[in-house]
Amino acid sequence: QQKLQYGAQYTGKRTDAAMNKWRSNRFGQFIHWGLYAIPGGVWNGKTYNYAAEFLKSSAKIPTSTWDSLMYQFNPVKFNAKEWAKMAKKMGAKYMTITTKHHEGFCLWPTKFTEFNISHTPYKKDILKELVEAYNAEGIDVNFYYSVLDWHHPDWRYDIKSAEDSIAFRRFLKFAADQLRELATNYPTVKAFWFDGTWDNSIKKNGWWTLEVEKMLKEVRPGAIVNSRLRADDFGKRHIDSNGELMGDYESGYERRLPNPYKDLQVTKWDWEACMTVPENQWGYHKDWSLSHVKSPLELLEMVVHTTSMGGNFLLNFGPAGDGSIRKEEQNIAAEIGAWMQANGHVIYNCDYAGWEKQDWGYYTKQKGSNTLNLVVFNVPVSGLLKIKAPAGTRFKTKQGLEEIAKDQYLFHMPIQLYKVPQVIILETESNSGSGDKYQEAKT
Numbered sequence: 001q002q003k004l005q006y007g008a009q010y011t012g013k014r015t016d017a018a019m020n021k022w023r024s025n026r027f028g029q030f031i032h033w034g035l036y037a038i039p040g041g042v043w044n045g046k047t048y049n050y051a052a053e054f055l056k057s058s059a060k061i062p063t064s065t066w067d068s069l070m071y072q073f074n075p076v077k078f079n080a081k082e083w084a085k086m087a088k089k090m091g092a093k094y095m096t097i098t099t100k101h102h103e104g105f106c107l108w109p110t111k112f113t114e115f116n117i118s119h120t121p122y123k124k125d126i127l128k129e130l131v132e133a134y135n136a137e138g139i140d141v142n143f144y145y146s147v148l149d150w151h152h153p154d155w156r157y158d159i160k161s162a163e164d165s166i167a168f169r170r171f172l173k174f175a176a177d178q179l180r181e182l183a184t185n186y187p188t189v190k191a192f193w194f195d196g197t198w199d200n201s202i203k204k205n206g207w208w209t210l211e212v213e214k215m216l217k218e219v220r221p222g223a224i225v226n227s228r229l230r231a232d233d234f235g236k237r238h239i240d241s242n243g244e245l246m247g248d249y250e251s252g253y254e255r256r257l258p259n260p261y262k263d264l265q266v267t268k269w270d271w272e273a274c275m276t277v278p279e280n281q282w283g284y285h286k287d288w289s290l291s292h293v294k295s296p297l298e299l300l301e302m303v304v305h306t307t308s309m310g311g312n313f314l315l316n317f318g319p320a321g322d323g324s325i326r327k328e329e330q331n332i333a334a335e336i337g338a339w340m341q342a343n344g345h346v347i348y349n350c351d352y353a354g355w356e357k358q359d360w361g362y363y364t365k366q367k368g369s370n371t372l373n374l375v376v377f378n379v380p381v382s383g384l385l386k387i388k389a390p391a392g393t394r395f396k397t398k399q400g401l402e403e404i405a406k407d408q409y410l411f412h413m414p415i416q417l418y419k420v421p422q423v424i425i426l427e428t429e430s431n432s433g434s435g436d437k438y439q440e441a442k443t
Ligand SMILES: COc1ccc([C@H]2[C@H](O)[C@H](O)[C@H](C)N2C)cc1
Pocket: 051, 053, 195, 254, 274, 282
């Protein structure tokens, strides 16, 4: 343990109302929308199969050429209310929007750079339209903000000279001014999703990352920041040099999930996984035939998997340059939404149950209740679900449950074809399952 000036500000989970709401939301919609949605991964007739929001670097496009895309940004099919209705139907409780991605183009009329929505043919404040439309549907809105900024002349990947540090100090003031502007002008924002913070220039300025965290929480009491913002005194990111999580939740799971049998350490803190529908496309790409496209049921399993380990799941949508939502994404919203409509109670305000993971699927538990939710994805050919209960558990539910040994049960599922994951609710006696102090002798 060493004294850190810019390390974690507290340990353990936040339990204030704002964080409890963030946690209970569980399922959110990520939206990546910017100038990159106009070319959609294709440049001068050539299709680039790397992530579409990186086309500027994949196709080695000069900044001046890329930036002139601003004069083409005119999403005639954009309808914030329609997007919000679709997200509502999907069962998303929050939405995280890219206010500014690495390209540096801002979806709001910021005072601090001309490279923003007000200088496009569209002109209007897209961020305001989205915040109002989603909030009207009862969906919380969070802001993604990339510190990395390919457009800004004072951005530096590293600090190698006095000139670099003078320029980068100007840049850090620019970014802090933009963040203060976002937190001030859009007062219903709940959380900030920082990205583009992996370069040495940021790692050498951990002080700034703490200053931004403090500023946002001053301007917007209750505001939530992800661990990806933070670097400590020694440039250590996410987890400080004393092993403590920085920020309010861990945001390292990008296009991957913790192993539900082994990575149980994640249940000790708040965390969020973010996921693409194709293998690796966050911004709109014209050609989705280039990789596997996850099905609604694959994605639904990820939602349940994440809730079962006490995390939030952020599913990405990449609207086209004209503001339309592609059919695959519309279908995902409809199919996941249908299941969430009927079974959202095993996701919202649910958490890690602490029961031993079984192959048939996942356990979730409603906070502070005695009901145990079983979400079955893999129905065994025997129809018998193996359940290993914490020592001393007593069940109220009798239907379908067969005790075969101490704390060992089989739940009998009717043998039939199941088209969607099945939910089984088991009631336990309130004071049971506390677990005997001593393990029963094995022989
Ligand atoms: C180089 O590896 C990267 C860098 C940045 C990313 C960005 C994506 O553009 C998207 O915004 C994702 C959330 N973020 C980590 C992804 C992979």
